[in-house]
Amino acid sequence: MQQTRSVEVGTGLFVLLGMSALFFMTTQTTGGEKFSASETFEVAASFENVGSLKPRAPVAMSGVTIGRVTDVRFDPVALEARVTLIIDSQYDQIPDDSDASILTSGLLGSQYIGLQAGGSETYLENGSEIYFTQSAIVLENLIGKFLVNSGSGGDE
Amino acid sequence: MKGLLQDLHSNVFEFVRTFGSFQIFFLRIIRHSPRVLLRRPGLVVKQIYNTGALSLVIIMVCGFFVGGVLGLQGYANLARFNAEDSVGTVVALALIKELGPVITALLFAGRAGTALASEIGLMKATDQLSAMEMMAVNPVRRVLVPRFLGGVIAMPLLVAIFTCTGLFGAHVVSIDLLNVDVGAFWQQMQLSVDIDDVYEGVLKSFVFGVVASLLAVWEGFNAIPTAEGVGRATTRTVVITAISVLILDFMITAVMI
Amino acid sequence: MLRLTMSDNSENLIEIQDLMYSRGTRVIFKDMNLTIKRGEVTALMGPSGTGKTTLLRLITRQLVPQQGRILVDGVDIASLNRRDLYKMRQRFGMLFQNGALLTDINVFENVAFPLREHTQLSNRLIRHVVLTKLHAVGLRGAADMMPAALSGGMARRVALARAMVMDPEILIYDEPFVGLDPISMGVIVRLVKRMNDVLGITSVIVSHDVAEVSTVADRSYLISDGKVAASGSPDELNAATSELVRQFMHGMADGPVAFHFDAPNYAEQLLGRDSE
Numbered sequence: 260m261q262q263t264r265s266v267e268v269g270t271g272l273f274v275l276l277g278m279s280a281l282f283f284m285t286t287q288t289t290g291g292e293k294f295s296a297s298e299t300f301e302v303a304a305s306f307e308n309v310g311s312l313k314p315r316a317p318v319a320m321s322g323v324t325i326g327r328v329t330d331v332r333f334d335p336v337a338l339e340a341r342v343t344l345i346i347d348s349q350y351d352q353i354p355d356d357s358d359a360s361i362l363t364s365g366l367l368g369s370q371y372i373g374l375q376a377g378g379s380e381t382y383l384e385n386g387s388e389i390y391f392t393q394s395a396i397v398l399e400n401l402i403g404k405f406l407v408n409s410g411s412g413g414d415e
Numbered sequence: 416m417k418g419l420l421q422d423l424h425s426n427v428f429e430f431v432r433t434f435g436s437f438q439i440f441f442l443r444i445i446r447h448s449p450r451v452l453l454r455r456p457g458l459v460v461k462q463i464y465n466t467g468a469l470s471l472v473i474i475m476v477c478g479f480f481v482g483g484v485l486g487l488q489g490y491a492n493l494a495r496f497n498a499e500d501s502v503g504t505v506v507a508l509a510l511i512k513e514l515g516p517v518i519t520a521l522l523f524a525g526r527a528g529t530a531l532a533s534e535i536g537l538m539k540a541t542d543q544l545s546a547m548e549m550m551a552v553n554p555v556r557r558v559l560v561p562r563f564l565g566g567v568i569a570m571p572l573l574v575a576i577f578t579c580t581g582l583f584g585a586h587v588v589s590i591d592l593l594n595v596d597v598g599a600f601w602q603q604m605q606l607s608v609d610i611d612d613v614y615e616g617v618l619k620s621f622v623f624g625v626v627a628s629l630l631a632v633w634e635g636f637n638a639i640p641t642a643e644g645v646g647r648a649t650t651r652t653v654v655i656t657a658i659s660v661l662i663l664d665f666m667i668t669a670v671m672i
Numbered sequence: 673m674l675r676l677t678m679s680d681n682s683e684n685l686i687e688i689q690d691l692m693y694s695r696g697t698r699v700i701f702k703d704m705n706l707t708i709k710r711g712e713v714t715a716l717m718g719p720s721g722t723g724k725t726t727l728l729r730l731i732t733r734q735l736v737p738q739q740g741r742i743l744v745d746g747v748d749i750a751s752l753n754r755r756d757l758y759k760m761r762q763r764f765g766m767l768f769q770n771g772a773l774l775t776d777i778n779v780f781e782n783v784a785f786p787l788r789e790h791t792q793l794s795n796r797l798i799r800h801v802v803l804t805k806l807h808a809v810g811l812r813g814a815a816d817m818m819p820a821a822l823s824g825g826m827a828r829r830v831a832l833a834r835a836m837v838m839d840p841e842i843l844i845y846d847e848p849f850v851g852l853d854p855i856s857m858g859v860i861v862r863l864v865k866r867m868n869d870v871l872g873i874t875s876v877i878v879s880h881d882v883a884e885v886s887t888v889a890d891r892s893y894l895i896s897d898g899k900v901a902a903s904g905s906p907d908e909l910n911a912a913t914s915e916l917v918r919q920f921m922h923g924m925a926d927g928p929v930a931f932h933f934d935a936p937n938y939a940e941q942l943l944g945r946d947s948e
Contacts, residue, residue, distance in 0.1 A: 263457075266464045273468035277572025280579040281617075287601070288507050288582070288608045315609065369607075538775070546772035549732060551758040552789045 299326060299345040300385035304359050304372075309340040310395025312361050312370045318344050320374040325350050328372060344372065346383070354379040358391030370395060440633055443555060444563050451560045458557070462565025466527040466628075467573060473526055474519060474573050475580045481518060482581030485509055486588035490595065502595055503604035506585040511612050515578035516619035517664050520627055522577075523570060524656035528631035531562050532652040535635025536645035559636060563628045570624025571617060578616070615671050622663060627656045684743075685710040685842060685874050686731060691740035693723075693730060700726055701898045704740070708842075713868050713875040715885045715906075718895035719920065724878040725769070727895070728844055731876075732761055762790060765835030766844045771827035773819040773834070779806070780815040783834045790838065805833040809863060825856030832863060842874045843867060849881040857884060864888050882921055886910070894920060896928075 309331055318326040326346035334341045346353070356377030363370050377391070452459060489505040535558065538544050544554045589595040631652045638648035684707040691704035700723040708714045716724050729735040731742060733749050742749050744760060752760060773782045783802045787793055793801070806812040809829040819827060828848065835843060845864065849857050865888050867873050879885045885892065886906035894902040894909065894917055902909060902917045910921055919927030935941070 263461075266461055269468045270460050270464040273464070273471065273569075274572060276471075277467070277569075277575050280572070280575035283579050284511065284575055284616075285610065285613050288511065288604055289610045289613060317606075534776075541775070542768050542770065542772040543774050545734070546766070546768055546774075548734060549761060549764070549766045549768075550786050550789070551761040552786075557789070 298348045300348055300351075300383075301329075301343060301345050302383055302385075302387050302389060304342050304344070304389040304392050305334070305337065306340045306342060306361065306392050306394050308361075308394040308397060309342060310361050310363075310370050310397065312342065312372070312395065316369065317371045318346060318374065319371060320350075320353070320376070325374075342372070351382060351384065353383045355381050355383050355387055355389075356391065357383070357389065358393060359389045360393035361395035363396075437633060440636075441629055444560055444629070444632070447553075447556045447560045448564060451556055452564065455561070458561035459564045459568070462561045463569050464565075465530070466523070466562070466566045467569030470523060470526050470569070470573060471576070473522055474577050477518065477522060478577035478580030479584040481514060481577075482506060482510065482584030482586075483588045485514070485581070486585035486593070489585075490589060490593050499593075499595055500599040501603050501607075502585070502589050502593075503600035503602075504607040506589075507582060507604045507608050508612060510578045510581045510585075511608065511616045512619075513664070513668070515574050515581065515616055516623055517660060519570070519574045519577045519620065520623035520660045521657055523566070523573060523624075524627050524631070524653050524660070527566060527569070528627050528652045528656055529649045531566070531628070531631035532635040532638070533645055533649045535559070535562070535632060536638035536640070536648045539636065539638060540640035540642075540645060559632050563632050566628025566631070567621070567624045570627065571620040574616065574620035574623075615667070618671075619664065619667055622667065623660050626659050626663065630656050630659065683709055685745060686876075687741075687743040688727075688731070689741045689743070691730070691737050691742065693726065693735070693737040693740075695726075699898060701730075701737075704895075704899050706893050706900055706903070708874065708876055709891065710874050711868075711872055712890040713864070713877065713888050715889035715892040716876065716878045716895060717880055717882065717885060717892055717920070718901075719880070723898070724895060725846055728766075728846055728876075728878060731844075732764060732766070733757060762786075762838060763841045764844060765838065765840035765842070767828065767831050767835045767846060767848055769847045769850065771819070771824075771831040773822075773827055773831055775819050778815070779811070779817050779819065779822070779830050782819065782830060783837055785834065786838050801837060802833075805837050806830075808836070808866075809833045810859070823856075825852050825859065828852070828856075828860065829863070832860075836867070839871075840873065842876065845875065845877045845879070847879055848877065849879055849884050861888055882923070896920075 312328060312331055314328050314331055316328040317324045318328060326344055328342060328344050330341075330343040332341045332343075333339075353374065354377040356379040358375050358377065360373050360375070361370055362373045374389075383389070485506045486502060489502045489509075490499055493499050493501055493505065538558065544558065547554045547557060586600065589600055590597050634648040634652045634655075635645075638644045686708040688704055688706050691701050692699070693701045693704075704727075706716075716727065718724055726735065730737055731744070731749075733742075733752075736750075744763075747760075749757070749760065773779075774785065777785070780802055783805055784798050787798050787801060803812055803815065806815055809832050811826060811829050811833065814822070814826065814830070819830070822830065848860050848864070852860065861884055864875060864877065868875050868888075877885060877889065889906055892903065892906055892909055893900050896916060902912055902914060904912075909917060912918065912921070916928040918924070925931055
C-alpha cells in the first residue's frame, strides 16, 4: 500500500509538470490570441499590392501593435486586394482618415500594416473603411525607378 | 526468378495480413478503453507513472541539451546574416513543431516502449496471461489497455516537458553564454510563433503517443514466449516505432504546411 | 461463498465424451472418454507429451476440440456464450505448473486478485479472506513479499491460496509436484488432501509422479496415445497386468513406450558413413 501512495504522488506531480509545460508553451512562446473577436472591431482596406502580407500580421500605430490582419483577399470586381483587420476595442479614437501602409519589419522581417493618424474628428469603428492606403514597396519597381532616374539624369 | 517473385508475393501478403491484424488489435484496445478508464482508473494511473514519470530524467536531460545545441547552432548560423536576435524564434519553432514530438517519441520508444514490450512478453512467457484467462479476467483489459492509455496520456506531457526544458536550455546558452539580449530572444519568438504551431506539435505528440504505445503493447502481446522471442519483440518495438514516427512526422508536416 | 447453482444429484461433475483434438496435422486426442466424479480426487497420469495440459485447457475451453463433448455439471461448455463461459471458469480454481503468480504485485495482492476483479468486497473483507487462505497454506507471514523472492515451493503454495480464494468447486492442479524438494512435496500433498477432505472440493491432478499421486487419488486415469489406456483406483492400477500400465506405474525404462526414439538402422548408419 505504501507503494501505491508514492506512485500516485509521483504521477500527480508528473501530470502537473506536464500541464504547466503545456501552458507555458502556449502562452509564453506565441504571440498569443491577444486579439480575440469580442474585444476588437473590424475594419477593411483596399490595396493595389499587398506584397507578402499574410493573415495574422500585426497592425501597428506609432510602432505599437494595436491589432492584426484577419483576411487577405483579391476582389475580382474592383481588381485590387482587399484586407480585413481587427483593432483592439480600446483604441476607439483613431481618425477615419488615417492611412494604412504595408511596411516591412527589419531586413528579413515579415510585412505588417502601419497606420498613420489623420486629422478627422470622426473615428474608425466596426465596419469602417480605410480609404488612404499605400501599397507594399515592390523591390523590382524601386530598382527600375532608380535606374530610370539615374539614366535620365545622365548623358544617355 | 519465379522463386524471387513468389517470395516477394508471400512477404507482401504477410505484411498486409499483419497490418490488418494490427488494426483489429487497435480496435479491440479502443473498445475496452472507456470501461477501463471509468472502472479501474488506478491501473491507468500506475501506468502513467511507469511510462511517464519514470521517463522524466531522460526527457529533461536530453531536452535541455537539445535546446542548448539548437541555441549554439542557431546562433552560429544566424550570425552569418547578422540575425542573431532571431535565435529565440529558430529554437522555438524547431522544438515546438519538430524536435519536441519526434525526439521525445524516439526516447519514449527506447525507454518506455521497450519496458512495456518486455514486461508483457515476459508475462506471456511465464503463463501469467494464461492464468488470468483461467481466472476469468480478460488480459487485454487488465494488462494491455491500462499500459496503452498510460502511454497515450504520458506522451503529450513528456513532449511539453521536453520542449520547455529545451527552451530553457537554449535560453541559458543564448543569453548567458552568447550574450543574446533576453528581450530580443523572447520577443522575436513571440512575434513569430503562432498558436497553430503549438497545435501542430501537440497533435503530433498525441499521434506519436498512440503509435508508440500501441506498437509496444502489440509486440509484447505477440512475442514468442521464449527468452529470444521477448528480446526480439523488444528490439522490434524500437525499430518499428522509430520508422513509423518519422514517416508519420513527414506526412503530418506535409499536410499542415 | 460464490456457489452458483449446481444441478442436482449428478455424480459426474466433469464428463468428456468422444473427444477428438488435433493441432495441425498431429492428432493429440482421439476417442477420449473420461469422467470426474464430484468430491473425489482424480488423477490424470501419463508419459510426457501426451497432452495432459492440453486436456486441462480443453476442459476450461481455452482450446476448442474438433469433435466430442465436454460437460461441466451437465452443461455442454460448447453451448456457453462468452459471459457464461467466464462465469463457469469462476467455479474452477487452477494451480499452474510454475505458480504463474503475477510478478508485478506482492503475495497478498496476488491472492486478492480474483476478489478484486470479480467481487465488490470491501478492503477489510478482502484482507480477511486473503489472510485466511494464506494461513491455510501456511504463508500468512509472507503476505508482503514479492513473487520473485519466493522459493518454488512457496510460490506454488501462494498459487494454491489464490486458486482457493473464490471457494471454487473444482480445483485443478497442473503438475503440482514437479521440481519440489521432499518437504515441500509433502506439504503440497497434505494441502491437496486437506482441501479435498475438509472442504469437499473436487480435485483434478495432472501429474506423472506416480508415488505421490497414488497417496491422494481416489481414481486415476492413465492417458497414452491420445486416449485412456487404463483407469481405476491406485491399487487397481498397481496390480494391473497390461504392459503399458506396468511400465508406467513401475517406472521401467523400456517397454511399450520405447527407449529409442525413431531412428534408422544403427549398423547401417554407422557403417554406411565409414565407407564414404
